Amino acid sequence: MxxxxxxxxxxxxxxxxxxxxxxxxxxxxxxxxxxxxxxxxxxxxxxxxxxxxxxxxxxxxxxxxxxxxxxxxxxxxxxxxxxxxxxxxxxxLNTLTQYSKELDRTVRAELLSxxxxxxxxxxxxxxxxxxxxxxxxxxxxxxxxxxxxxxxxxxxxxxxxxxxxxxxxxxxxxxxxxxxxxxxxxxxxxxxxxxxxxxxxxxxxxxxxxxxxxxxxxxxxxxxxxxxxxxxxxxxxxxxxxxxxxxxxxxxxxxxxxxxxxxxxxxxxSVKNSKQAIVADINLSEGERAILATGQLQTFRACYGACKFNDDGTIAIDAVAADALDVSEGDTVWSVAR
Incomplete structure (x- = not known):
């Protein structure tokens, strides 16, 4: 499914x-x-x-x-x-440290503030x-x-x-x-x-x-x-x-x-390692498992999919993910490796 x-x-x-x-x-x-x-x-x-x-x-x-x-x-x-x-x-949660010179004793107490x-x-x-x-x-x-x-x-x-x-x-x-x-x-x-x-x-x-x-x-x-x-x-x-x-x-x-x-x-x-790329192929047969996302605000959608980055910086994704995301070649997707 x-x-x-x-x-x-x-x-x-x-x-x-x-x-x-x-x-x-x-x-x-x-x-x-x-x-x-x-x-x-x-x-x-x-x-x-x-x-x-x-x-x-x-x-x-x-x-x-x-x-x-x-x-x-x-x-x-x-x-x-x-x-x-x-x-x-x-x-x-923090610690309060108190010391008594007369007793030569240090007492540490945990406090909730x-x-x-x-x-x-x-x-x-x-x-x-x-x-x-x-x-x-x-x-x-x-x-x-x-x-x-x-x-x-x-x-x-x-x-x-x-x-x-x-x-x-x-x-x-x-x-x-x-x-x-x-x-x-x-x-x-x-x-x-x-x-x-x-x-x-x-x-x-x-x-x-x-x-x-x-x-x-x-x-x-x-x-x-x-x-x-x-x-x-x-x-x-x-x-x-x-x-x-x-x-x-x-x-x-x-x-x-x-x-x-x-x-x-x-x-x-997942914020630091996320990548943005243009979709060059939506029929990838084998690639790296990733979370893929597209859209802005109310059109945002994300799913699991296979992807592969090309030398020119574009990305290929599998057909099932492309269908779930409703993207075609030329659209933009974001990804992060699973």
């Missing part, structure tokens, strides 16, 4: 809603709420229609489509400039692949096609980019970190707070959250043990991010303490 990533449309709402119900909670960018998802799609439609080449607060939504069945089986999102509609809060350091960054997120489709490298296609989109629209994205990974959620759908920290102040469950955040934003954190640093040693063992630890389903995503040049720099989510991975946008492997 052939799969293609494309710009989301308003008509994709039901597909996204059905996938959102499968996330299991803690997935802020894909809430199981039709109104919230509809708002995301409307905002994405505006972003795709905006042809000005400038960095403003926008959100792009992409979907993965099975071209044979026409079903949407995955999705991902790109946020161009976070922290503009409401503050973008994180906890920053509420910060907005990542405000203004771009963000990749909202990646979800239907459980029945988690094979054949489709997760990799979803993840890495986002970076081709960034490379193809570079001026629309900031110089720093981040990705938030979902933290540990227990079998009840709760968060040990939330129960040990914020839940003590808010009087609401993790599920309620997470859902409210997904729908309304996290300004309520600014209104109610204590601004003083939290001493990690004062937390329960359950809460301490999950700081900076991704959900088991996100470990592969973390490895993919690390392969792209992202790293964990001590920032964690304020709800579940999942790690926030950061990178310089131009240093992201």
């Amino acid at each position: 052939t799969y293609r990533l494309r710009a989301a449309r308003l008509t994709d709402l039901e597909h996204l809603y059905e996938m959102a119900k499968l996330t299991g909670g803690g997935f802020t960018n894909l809430p199981p709420d039709r109104a919230a998802l509809s708002s995301k799609l409307e905002r994405a439609t505006e972003a795709f229609a905006n042809v000005t080449d400038e960095l403003i607060d926008e959100q792009f939504v992409l979907v993965l489509e099975n071209l044979q069945t026409k079903k949407v089986v995955g999705t991902c999102q790109l946020m161009t400039k976070v922290g503009q509609q409401w503050p973008f809060y994180s906890y920053r 509420l910060v907005t350091d990542l405000e203004g960054s771009s963000e990749v997120g909202g990646l979800f692949l239907h459980p029945n489709e988690r094979a054949g490298g489709l997760g990799l296609l979803l993840a890495r096609s986002r970076y081709l989109f960034v490379a193809m629209h570079r001026n629309r994205f900031a110089d720093r980019i981040l990705a938030e990974l979902r933290g540990i959620i227990d079998e009840r759908g709760g968060s040990p970190f939330w129960d040990g920290v914020a839940g003590r102040f808010f009087g609401m469950s993790f599920q309620d707070a997470d859902y409210f955040n997904a729908i309304n934003g996290n300004q309520f954190i600014a209104d109610l959250m204590p601004k003083h640093p939290v001493y990690v040693s004062m937390l329960s063992d359950d809460a301490k043990s999950v700081i900076g630890v991704p959900h088991p389903t996100g470990r592969a995503a973390m490895r993919m991010l690390e392969n792209e040049g992202f790293h964990y720099d001590g920032y964690v989510d304020i709800f579940d303490a999942g790690p926030s991975m950061v990178a310089r946008t131009d240093d992201v492997t």
Whole structure:
């Protein structure tokens, strides 16, 4: 079967809603709420229609489509400039060192400080692949096609980019970190707070959250043990991010303490290694496996394909990929080796 990533449309709402119900909670960018998802799609439609080449607060939504069945089986999102509609809060894990001359003793304490350091960054997120489709490298296609989109629209994205990974959620759908920290102040469950955040934003954190640093040693063992630890389903995503040049720099989510991975946008492997070329042949029989993309904004599309670069800088691609991308000889494609 052939799969293609494309710009989301308003008509994709039901597909996204059905996938959102499968996330299991803690997935802020894909809430199981039709109104919230509809708002995301409307905002994405505006972003795709905006042809000005400038960095403003926008959100792009992409979907993965099975071209044979026409079903949407995955999705991902790109946020161009976070922290503009409401503050973008994180906890920053750092160490305070103190020394007593009288006791001749040094004490080091880990602190969690509420910060907005990542405000203004771009963000990749909202990646979800239907459980029945988690094979054949489709997760990799979803993840890495986002970076081709960034490379193809570079001026629309900031110089720093981040990705938030979902933290540990227990079998009840709760968060040990939330129960040990914020839940003590808010009087609401993790599920309620997470859902409210997904729908309304996290300004309520600014209104109610204590601004003083939290001493990690004062937390329960359950809460301490999950700081900076991704959900088991996100470990592969973390490895993919690390392969792209992202790293964990001590920032964690304020709800579940999942790690926030950061990178310089131009240093992201799939951005840095992406190539642009004119198509010279659409009937390549054998070549290097790659992710191929074409189009701009609402006409963006990407898929797996075989390609081969010619000495004159043009590119040959296989017929299946050419059909999926709807390109002919003379058109432009971007590529990054798989």
